[in-house]
Amino acid sequence: MTSADAAWLQMEEPTSLMVITAVLWFDGPLDWERLTEVVRERLVERYPRFRQRVVKSGLLGTPHWEDDPGFQLEAHLRRTKLPAPGNRAALEALVGESMGTSLDFSRPLWELHLIDGSQEVGGALLMRVHHVIADGISLARVLLSLTDEHASGGAGRELFEEEERNPGTLVRLLRGAQTVVGSTRAAWKRGAELLAEPIQLMDLAVEGARGASAMSRLLTLMHDPPSPFRGPLGVEKRVAWSSPVPVGKVREIGHGTGSTVNDVVMAAVAGMLRRYVQARGQAPEDLRAVVPVNLRPLSEPIPRELGNRFGMVFLPLPLGLGEPLERLWELKRRMDRLKRSPEAAVMFGMLTAAGMAPTAVERVAVEVMRKKASLVLTNVPGPRRPVYLAGAKLSGVMFWVPMAGRLGLGLSIFSYSGHVTLGVAADASLVPDPRELVQGFEAELTAMAEAVKAAGHSPLH
Structure with missing residues (x-):
């Protein structure tokens, strides 16, 4: 583990979790089986960190990664029922509640929730990933690499909005x-x-x-x-x-x-x-x-x-x-x-x-x-054109990095x-x-x- 990554472990506190949170909402419902396969192929199999857990060393030793011998994808994918009335306010409340809940350090530090029961949006996803795995821009790119250019599939090249700069x-x-x-x-x-x-x-x-x-x-x-x-x-x-x-x-x-x-x-x-x-x-x-x-x-x-x-x-x-x-x-x-x-x-x-x-x-x-x-x-660029995930058209995205430094x-x-x-x-x-x-x-x-x-x-x- 690099020292820059290890720093985010050391900043973790109960009132200030070092977890990146993303919520995505869609025009229609997502297919659970199709979503599971996309996550398996484009996330877990492509990036080893999503199959590895953190092992903390001694006082002066740098933490390191090791493969989780008991890794099961199903333990990181969950279905969550959105409370009534199933509107955006209920979704915001659910996301806020998740930000106060720490991840399980005995296994890979991420989780993905498929949220059912929304009336204002056809479907929603909540993803939480510890900052030790990657920074916000990289995780946004990883998350959006799960998407396709068309509902039928076929991952397209990245089409990010470049920041206006010299x-x-x-x-x-x-x-x-x-x-x-x-x-x-x-x-x-x-x-x-x-x-x-x-x-x-x-x-x-x-x-x-x-x-x-x-x-x-x-x-x-x-x-x-x-x-x-x-x-x-x-x-x-x-x-x-x-x-x-x-x-x-x-x-x-x-x-x-x-x-x-x-x-x-x-x-x-x-x-x-x-x-x-x-x-x-x-x-x-x-x-x-x-x-x-x-x-x-x-x-x-x-x-x-x-x-x-x-x-x-x-x-x-x-x-x-x-x-x-x-x-x-x-x-x-x-x-x-x-x-x-x-x-x-x-x-x-x-x-x-x-x-x-x-x-x-x-x-x-x-x-x-x-x-x-x-x-x-933070300012995170996303795709210039609409994209699809598991056949559903992505309507919007929101993304938060941790509020570091207390x-x-x-x-x-x-x-x-x-x-x-x-x-x-x-x-x-x-x-x-x-x-x-x-x-x-x-x-x-x-x-x-x-x-x-x-x-x-x-x-x-």
Whole structure:
């Protein structure tokens, strides 16, 4: 097991499970027998991790994988009855309940539920996979590799929405991350005495990656201010997601302001959080989001061993700005600056170091996230065209990574078939009704479109 993967085992806590959750809903019911065969052929037989369990070593030993001698596919595939009234709210409640339930570490760390009894959707799937197996982007690709281009079958090539970015940015981040990994391993060979000096270990981990200034920035960031999203966590989680928003609607706002689709959606998220804070009588202040950055090109085949290959950046969301367009332009400026930063590679190095040093460095990495950010924000690209699973047409997808660092709010943006959906996962003690946030997101997109029109910009010219 790589050190970066092992780090996600060490961050597991009862109130903060390191489990990636996906829910898929369909136009019609799924055939159980056909679904079972698809999972067997394209998941279990293709990727060994889904047949293996984690074996934890001693205090300083790295955990490792071993084949589960008693593996049975049927133990990981379950049929679940959706409680009445069988609508989306009931499905959201079921997904939220699952987020507070840990996986069984005596066997492979994943499970798939076929959910029956939904009236608003023809069928639904709930999949839970521990982060130690792979990162969110890789698992999204794995999950969508189960789908076909046609109802009759025939898996098609991957058709993911590429993130709008300078192609050179990913190359620079990937090279930096590779340097970080090499330097971290070299540092570890110097001996266990480095455990007593976590800062020294992290300094060595980022040599050659332009990481000194980025590391300094991470460690000296002011703590995020108090907000409704910060506080002690409980076991109970709750989720909600928006109605799919046509990408064309978002793109019109972007055309009118010189912004990308991603800029617009992120700005809408900032406005949504501002609305929520104001509704509770608090003055909105900027909050930081931990944003995972994929370090494995989408053109690169997924390795059979899967694993984690991503970094993280801290994005300050401009909640303090009251005008929607000002918030959008400031958000775009901050995003552009982060794209040129080695911060993602530095955080990859910190996670690698955390996996090597089970106590000191892991504690530093978690504290950086807990104190200096208020939420996790992910953006996962999906297929551009409709796809099918076990003969049923996929209508929508939502995907959440763990709220690492003892954070209480996770936001996910998923693009699929020309639409964007926002999902909210939250600690129930902090955000009792995540539907309020979803409504704020939808209202903020409308407000941004009206602001573009009022400012005299023409979205199409």
